[in-house]
Amino acid sequence: xxxPLNVQSRSPLLAHQPQYVLVAQRLIEDVTSGRYPVGSLLPxxxxxxxxxxxxxxxxxxxxxxxxxxxLVTRQRGIGTTVKANRxxxxxxxxxxxxxxxxxxxxxxxxxxxxxxxxxxDEVLAELLKCPPGQRWMKVTGFRxxxxxxxxxxxxxxxxxxxxxxxxNSSAR
Amino acid sequence: xxxPLNVQSRSPLLAHQPQYVLVAQRLIEDVTSGRYPVGSLLPxxxxxxxxxxxxxxxxxxxxxxxxxxxLVTRQRGIGTTVKANRxxxxxxxxxxxxxxxxxxxxxxxxxxxxxxxxxxDEVLAELLKCPPGQRWMKVTGFRxxxxxxxxxxxxxxxxxxxxxxxxNSSAR
DNA sequence: GAGTGGTCTAGACCACGGA
DNA sequence: CCGTGGTCTAGACCACTCT
Numbered sequence: 133x134x135x136p137l138n139v140q141s142r143s144p145l146l147a148h149q150p151q152y153v154l155v156a157q158r159l160i161e162d163v164t165s166g167r168y169p170v171g172s173l174l175p176x177x178x179x180x181x182x183x184x185x186x187x188x189x190x191x192x193x194x195x196x197x198x199x200x201x202x203l204v205t206r207q208r209g210i211g212t213t214v215k216a217n218r219x220x221x222x223x224x225x226x227x228x229x230x231x232x233x234x235x236x237x238x239x240x241x242x243x244x245x246x247x248x249x250x251x252x253d254e255v256l257a258e259l260l261k262c263p264p265g266q267r268w269m270k271v272t273g274f275r276x277x278x279x280x281x282x283x284x285x286x287x288x289x290x291x292x293x294x295x296x297x298x299x300n301s302s303a304r
Numbered sequence: 305x306x307x308p309l310n311v312q313s314r315s316p317l318l319a320h321q322p323q324y325v326l327v328a329q330r331l332i333e334d335v336t337s338g339r340y341p342v343g344s345l346l347p348x349x350x351x352x353x354x355x356x357x358x359x360x361x362x363x364x365x366x367x368x369x370x371x372x373x374x375l376v377t378r379q380r381g382i383g384t385t386v387k388a389n390r391x392x393x394x395x396x397x398x399x400x401x402x403x404x405x406x407x408x409x410x411x412x413x414x415x416x417x418x419x420x421x422x423x424x425d426e427v428l429a430e431l432l433k434c435p436p437g438q439r440w441m442k443v444t445g446f447r448x449x450x451x452x453x454x455x456x457x458x459x460x461x462x463x464x465x466x467x468x469x470x471x472n473s474s475a476r
Numbered sequence: 477g478a479g480t481g482g483t484c485t486a487g488a489c490c491a492c493g494g495a
Numbered sequence: 496c497c498g499t500g501g502t503c504t505a506g507a508c509c510a511c512t513c514t
Binding site: 322360406 | 482483484485486487491492493494
C-alpha cells in the first residue's frame with residue numbers, strides 16, 4: 133500500500149475521522165495537486181484497495197465523496213475519470229426539498245441578481261442527478277431574512293427548463 | 305417480510321432496477337402516502353431488512369436515496385425521522401450558507417489570515433447587495449487540501465454581523 | 477476473455493442516545 | 496444496559512467496455 137492511513141491519535145480531544153474520509157482527502161489532494169490530471173483515469177478500485185489497505189466498500193465510499201463534489205465521474209467497464217481539479221465552493225450541495233420551499237418563501241426573500249439558461253455538463257448532471265445535456269434555468273440571488281434587510285446566504289437555484297416558465301414568474 | 309420485492313420481468317426490454325431502488329420506491333411511497341407521517345420514525349434498518357428480505361447494505365442504500373431527497377434525517381441511537389412527505393425532482397437548490405461550512409471543512413482546511421469587522425462602503429454594498437454602512441465580519445484565508453501543502457483557493461467570506469457571532473469562533 | 481464499476485450478502489465492531 | 500445508525504471487512508455475482 134502507498135502509505136498507511138493516519139490512524140488518528142486516540143486522544144479523545146481529536147475528532148475521529150472515518151477511513152473513507154481519510155481516503156477521500158488523499159484522493160482529493162491527488163486530484164487538486166495534478167497527480168491525476170483532468171481527463172485522466174483514477175486507479176481502479178482494486179488498486180486503491182491495495183494502495184490504502186482498505187476494503188472495496190471503503191474505497192467506494194471515498195470515491196462517492198469525490199463524485200458528490202463533481203471531481204470525477206464513473207463508468208462501468210471504463211473507470212473513474214477526473215472531471216475537475218478543484219472543488220467549487222459555490223456548489224454546496226443541498227438536494228431539492230420542494231416541500232421546504234413554501235416555508236422558505238414565508239420566512240425569506242430571494243433577490244434575483246442573475247438568471248440564465250445552462251446546459252448540464254457531466255459535473256452539473258451529477259450534482260442535479262440528471263442526464264447530461266439537459267437544459268436548466270440557473271437563478272442566482274441573495275436570500276434575505278423576511279423583509280429583506282439582511283442577506284443571509286448566496287443562493288443558486290436550478291430549475292428544469294421544462295418547468296422554467298412557471299417558476300420564472302415566482303422569482304420576480 | 306412485508307411482501308417480496310418485484311423481481312422485475314426477465315424481459316430484456318425492461319430496464320433492470322436494483323433492489324435498493326425498489327426498496328426506496330416503496331419507502332418513498334409509504335412516506336408520501338402518509339403511512340409514515342412527517343415527524344414519525346421509519347422502521348429500523350433491521351426491521352426493514354426482514355420486511356423486504358434484503359441485506360442491511362441494500363436497506364441503507366435505499367434510505368440514502370430518501371436522505372438525498374430530503375425526505376428523512378438520521379441520528380445514531382435514535383432512528384430515521386421523516387422530515388417531508390413530498391419529493392420533488394424538478395427543483396434543486398444549492399446554497400452556500402454558514403451551516404454548510406462544516407461539511408466542506410471536513411476535506412479542506414481554512415487557514416485564517418485575517419478577521420475583522422468592516423463597514424460596507426458603496427462598493428462593498430453593491431457587491432453584497434446591502435445598504436451602505438452595514439456591519440460585516442470579513443474573514444480572509446487560504447483554503448488548503450488536507451495538511452495544508454498547496455493552497456487551493458484564496459477565500460474572502462463576508463458574514464453579516466447579525467450572524468457573525470457564532471461563526472467568528474469557528475473561523476478561528 | 478479480461479478488467480472495470482454496480483449490486484448484494486453476511487457478518488463484525490463502534491459511537492451515540494435513552495431507559 | 497439495549498437498540499439505534501455509522502463504519503468496515505471479505506466475499507460473491509452481474510453488466511458493461513474494450514481488445
